[in-house]
Structure formats: C-alpha cells, structure tokens
Amino acid sequence: MGAGASCDQASRRAYKRDLYAAAAKKLPELAGDGNGLTSGPELQGCEGDEERRRLLQDIQQGQCLAALAAAPARLRADRDVVLAAVQAHGWALGFATEKLQRDQEVVLAAVQESGLALQFAGRLLKQNRAVVLAAVRETPLALEFAAEELKGDWEVVLAAVRRNGMCLEFASSELRKSRRFILEAIQATQAWWLLKLASEELQADLGFVEECKEVAGTGIIFTFYDNYDCSVMMRKRFKTAGASVPGGSAYEFVMARLNETEHGSTATVWFGDELVFGNTADDSSWTHPCSDCGRDSVPVPAVKDRDQKWRALVESRSARQEPDVGVSYKCWCCQWIREVRRRHLEGAVICCAVSNIYEADWSDKYGAGSSELSDADADALKLPQEAFRNGRPDCWGEGMIRISHGCAFRRKAPVHPDTQKPLGVGCRWERQVLDNLEIPVYAFFMP
Numbered sequence: 082m083g084a085g086a087s088c089d090q091a092s093r094r095a096y097k098r099d100l101y102a103a104a105a106k107k108l109p110e111l112a113g114d115g116n117g118l119t120s121g122p123e124l125q126g127c128e129g130d131e132e133r134r135r136l137l138q139d140i141q142q143g144q145c146l147a148a149l150a151a152a153p154a155r156l157r158a159d160r161d162v163v164l165a166a167v168q169a170h171g172w173a174l175g176f177a178t179e180k181l182q183r184d185q186e187v188v189l190a191a192v193q194e195s196g197l198a199l200q201f202a203g204r205l206l207k208q209n210r211a212v213v214l215a216a217v218r219e220t221p222l223a224l225e226f227a228a229e230e231l232k233g234d235w236e237v238v239l240a241a242v243r244r245n246g247m248c249l250e251f252a253s254s255e256l257r258k259s260r261r262f263i264l265e266a267i268q269a270t271q272a273w274w275l276l277k278l279a280s281e282e283l284q285a286d287l288g289f290v291e292e293c294k295e296v297a298g299t300g301i302i303f304t305f306y307d308n309y310d311c312s313v314m315m316r317k318r319f320k321t322a323g324a325s326v327p328g329g330s331a332y333e334f335v336m337a338r339l340n341e342t343e344h345g346s347t348a349t350v351w352f353g354d355e356l357v358f359g360n361t362a363d364d365s366s367w368t369h370p371c372s373d374c375g376r377d378s379v380p381v382p383a384v385k386d387r388d389q390k391w392r393a394l395v396e397s398r399s400a401r402q403e404p405d406v407g408v409s410y411k412c413w414c415c416q417w418i419r420e421v422r423r424r425h426l427e428g429a430v431i432c433c434a435v436s437n438i439y440e441a442d443w444s445d446k447y448g449a450g451s452s453e454l455s456d457a458d459a460d461a462l463k464l465p466q467e468a469f470r471n472g473r474p475d476c477w478g479e480g481m482i483r484i485s486h487g488c489a490f491r492r493k494a495p496v497h498p499d500t501q502k503p504l505g506v507g508c509r510w511e512r513q514v515l516d517n518l519e520i521p522v523y524a525f526f527m528p
Contacts, residue, residue, distance in 0.1 A: 136162060149163070157177055224248045247310070257283075308485040312528075323434060324424070327449075350410065350420055362391065
C-alpha cells in the first residue's frame with residue numbers, strides 16, 4: 082500500500098498521541114475537581130487518626146482525587162484508604178504508592194471502576210490476564226495499556242473489540258494479520274471496516290475483502306451504538322460519512338463537528354431557499370420509497386394526471402406552496418439516496434446518528450435531543466413503529482442511555498414546539514431507507 086499506508090500509520094500514531102496526552106493531563110485536572118465523582122464506601126478504621134478520618138470522609142463525599150493527591154505519603158501508602166479511593170474513582174490509583182499500584186486487589190478494584198486506571202498499574206499486573214480482561218470489559222480503550230503479550234491474546238482483544246471496534250488498532254501484528262481472528266471479530270460486531278485496521282496483506286486481498294463484507298451483512302447496525310469513542314476514532318482514522326442526523330437548531334453545530342475531523346464528512350443534502358419535494362405526499366398516505374420516486378427534476382403533470390406522489394407541496398426553509406404545472410422541482414429524498422450510495426461506492430463507512438446532542442446543556446441551548454420513539458409512543462401518536470433488520474437496542478425510546486465517555490442522556494424524543502411532533506420525523510424515515518439500501522450503516526446515539 083506504499084505511501085498511503087505510511088500516511089495512515091502516521092495518522093494513527095498522531096491520534097494515539099493526542100488521546101493519551103489528554104489522558105495523562107486528565108489526572109492532575111481531576112485532582113482539583115471532585116465534580117461528578119461517585120460516593121465512596123463507608124468510613125472505617127479511622128479512630129485515633131484525625132487526618133486519616135478526614136481523608137476517608139473526603140473520599141466518601143466524592144473528593145477522592147483531590148484529597149488523595151494532597152495527602153501525605155503515609156496515607157497514599159495506606160491500603161484501606163487507597164482501596165476506598167479507587168472504588169470511588171479508579172483514577173485515584175495514579176496517586177497511590179508504587180507498592181499499592183502492584184497490589185492485585187487494589188488494581189482490580191480500580192480497573193473495575195475505570196478501565197483506563199490500568200495505565201497506573203504496575204508492570205506485572207499489566208501482564209495479568211484477569212486484571213486486563215476486567216479493564217477492557219469496563220473501558221475497551223484500556224487495551225492500549227496492556228502488556229504486549231496480552232495485546233496478542235485472542236480473548237482479551239476480542240473483548241475490547243466487541244465494545245469498540247477501533248481497539249483492534251492496539252492488537253498485536255499477529256492478530257491483525259490473522260484471517261480467522263479478523264473474520265471472527267467481524268462476525269461478532271458486523272463491522273466490515275475492522276478490515277481497515279488489519280494487516281496490509283489482508284486489506285489487499287480482494288477476495289477476503291468481499292468475504293468480510295458478506296459476513297458483516299447490511300442494514301443499520303447498532304453494535305457500537307453507545308460508544309462515542311468509537312465514532313470519533315473512526316472519523317480520525319478513515320473515511321466516514323454521516324448520512325442522517327436530527328435537525329433543529331443544533332444541526333449546524335453537529336455538521337461542523339462531523340466535518341472537523343480528518344476523515345469525517347457527511348452524506349446529506351441541503352437546498353436552503355430552493356423549493357423541493359419531500360418524503361411524504363397525499364396527506365402522508367404516500368411515503369417516498371428507498372429508490373428514485375419519479376418526481377426529481379421531472380415536470381409536474383396536470384392535476385388530472387397526478388398520482389399519489391405528486392399530491393404534495395414543495396417546500397424550502399422559507400416557503401411552501403403547491404407545485405406549478407410544468408415546472409421541474411428537485412426531490413431532496415432522491416438526491417439524498419443518491420448521495421449516500423455515491424459516498425458508499427467511494428469507500429466511506431456510512432454512519433447515522435440518532436441524536437443531535439453532544440453536551441447536556443445542548444438540550445436547553447439548542448433544543449437538541451434523541452429521535453428514538455418507543456413503540457408505545459409511536460402507537461399513541463399514530464406513527465409507525467421503528468423496526469430494523471438487525472434488531473435495535475433494548476429500551477428504545479425509554480429511560481436514559483449512558484455513553485462511553487460517561488454522559489447520560491434521555492432516550493425519549495422531545496416534542497418539537499412548532500410541529501407538536503417528536504424530534505426526528507425525517508430521521509426516522511431516513512433510518513428506514515438506510516436499513517433497506519443493501520449497504521451496512523453504523524448507528525451511534527451521539528453524532
């Protein structure tokens with residue numbers, strides 16, 4: 082693959098440098114900020130030592146990083162204190178003494194709370210299979226910090242890849258050139274693009290490429306739905322195209338984020354003030370198919386000659402009207418379907434987002450939110466239930482979803498104040514089309 086391969090390798094190294102430089106900086110930052118930390122265990126064994134008692138109290142109150150960072154060496158060497166701290170916040174392991182960073186029980190407790198705490202573990206524990214498995218099951222990116230021999234361990238690497246396919250980058254060269262392993266990983270995740278992280282030899286084998294795509298299947302795939310890290314890493318590593326994102330006031334900010342990464346892009350269309358046909362007609366009794374509808378840039382027939390698809394208004398962001406006879410209007414749906422197919426043929430991995438929310442305050446700032454619609458809500462609103470050929474995540478449209486970077490968001494689509502319909506009416510139609518285009522599409526809750 083020549084120069085292209087070295088370019089990819091340089092990009093990968095740069096991304097990893099950025100990712101873990103940020104991780105290295107995070108520890109001292111967290112030491113000064115107890116926000117968001119969970120409560121520690123009950124106080125115990127603090128009689129006769131006021132300083133120790135106060136430290137344990139701080140840990141219980143969620144200030145473990147700041148408190149342990151400022152604690153004297155004797156308390157950072159106190160096994161009970163450190164164990165209480167890492168159970169509250171795994172990163173506290175970074176402030177423990179080297180002896181305790183080599184203590185299996187302490188380290189195991191830390192990585193079970195935060196897998197990335199593995200980076201602070203002693204060398205021998207990074208070689209410990211049970212510890213590393215616990216770490217990658219909690220946070221797949223912890224694989225980066227495992228000993229080299231475990232980066233070649235089939236079960237350990239597969240456990241990480243099942244949660245975040247991009248962790249295949251951290252696997253040994255032996256696993257990344259193993260046909261059996263790559264195929265098993267793709268079968269487990271339906272992510273044909275894992276091949277992009279395999280050895281150059283496997284990527285160059287066109288027969289194997291087709292086998293991988295066949296194994297992955299088609300339709301919308303939710304394997305990494307709650308893993309924002311995976312989504313970001315994909316956009317930094319190879320060509321992706323976001324084909325569907327809920328609109329609203331947050332739309333332009335989402336588009337900017339998707340396009341700012343090295344390989345991120347969108348497969349969307351926008352016509353501004355130009356009048357176009359939409360995805361429904363005849364009082365919503367006709368819905369645009371998953372192929373050309375026959376209206377795009379075709380002169381509008383006389384009223385007496387119109388079938389269902391023509392019984393619709395043409396709309397722009399600023400106007401809507403009856404279509405004029407003999408005038409040709411674009412159909413944004415036809416144009417969008419062609420754009421998605423074009424980006425797929427160019428080799429981009431097609432993705433779709435089910436929300437337009439990045440931060441918790443975006444809900445208030447931009448009216449951002451989820452476009453999931455539970456079956457009960459769909460029935461109550463007389464809207465179609467959402468079903469997908471590969472199934473959908475549990476609790477669709479209900480409760481909260483916790484994303485890989487720790488944030489939690491409501492899954493129920495908020496009601497738009499103007500239309501009085503749940504957010505994402507167009508997105509739900511787009512998802513049904515994407516699910517039937519005979520190409521794989523990777524869904525993420527966050528864009």
